């Protein structure tokens with residue numbers, strides 16, 4: 001998808017550049033005509049009077065007219081040279097630096113004089129006839145026309161636009177190179193992430209069997225143990241259960257990220273599920289001696305979703321609320337409707353989250369550490385899982401928190 005957008009953008013950009021280029025060529029043409037028009041006017045004015053140049057030219061062409069029809073003599077050579085120099089200066093004054101040739105015609109296209117430079121390809125020539133007035137036509141007693149000729153004007157225009165075209169081509173190439181470079185880095189990074197994920201998933205899978213075996217063995221031991229050993233064995237069981245839950249979480253996240261359609265989308269009334277979660281947590285609160293309040297509004301709360309994952313997600317939030325509260329936790333759980341949404345809030349008065357960490361806590365493996373020490377155990381997977389599940393239900397999750405004051409996690413899920 002990115003590649004297609006990139007290719008379309010580059011083609012579009014190149015097309016626009018090409019159009020600008022054409023406009024540039026047209027403008028250069030118009031400007032050229034304007035400059036030649038001004039030059040022609042000045043040439044006409046300068047050649048009107050008898051002056052050194054017109055006198056020299058006049059003598060040379062008049063001599064020719066008087067049947068000096070040998071090869072060009074030095075006088076003609078000199079007048080051609082001076083005329084050429086004069087025209088070149090005039091053009092340069094207007095900023096036109098291009099090869100040219102000229103012819104001086106009389107009545108019936110009699111050729112009086114021709115520049116040393118003669119263009120061969122008559123087709124590509126651009127001709128500007130200048131009808132002279134004043135001294136020369138008076139002397140020759142006929143019409144005298146000075147014809148300016150230019151060849152390859154398009155190449156000249158191009159050379160003028162080079163200041164714009166070459167940089168724009170360079171910049172487009174630079175954009176292409178940078179994008180390809182970024183894409184390559186992205187591709188390599190993605191590969192690395194996939195291999196790391198695969199590795200973690202494989203490792204966790206491998207851990208599952210021994211953990212299961214330890215679980216079974218502990219259960220057997222528990223049955224055979226005497227009263228003294230029981231507390232130790234139940235400690236082992238509790239830790240094994242914890243490890244099992246964490247392993248399942250890692251595996252679950254791996255599956256969620258890889259497989260589409262992993263989360264079911266069933267019509268379900270979530271109200272009893274929420275009530276059940278609240279009832280279970282209330283028991284935990286009583287056991288661990290912390291405060292817990294719940295408030296679930298509405299008769300039925302119909303959504304399209306997966307009860308198992310929603311339950312897991314909410315339990316993760318409640319677990320965090322108690323994990324990240326010091327001493328005596330005070331947790332509240334509420335669910336209510338707001339327009340077309342079901343809002344689920346889990347609030348605590350715990351240690352809170354600093355603003356610099358607020359948008360990072362949902363990242364995979366992200367944990368807030370105080371110094372280099374994590375006082376509470378975890379893998380930084382819980383909130384990542386919650387966010388994935390909420391998004392797979394087309395919902396949103398946000399957090400409001402202040403350090404040392406507490407946090408509130410708000411989930412919004414679309415109601416049916």
Ligand code: ADP
Pocket residue numbers: 320321324348350351352353361366367368369377378379380381382383384407
């Ligand atoms: P874990 O709890 O396993 O570290 P989570 O993804 O559940 O991973 O949470 C990520 C981080 O967000 C936690 O390490 C913790 O610092 C912070 N956090 C999560 N919930 C709370 C909360 N209710 N109060 C304060 N901090 C929280």
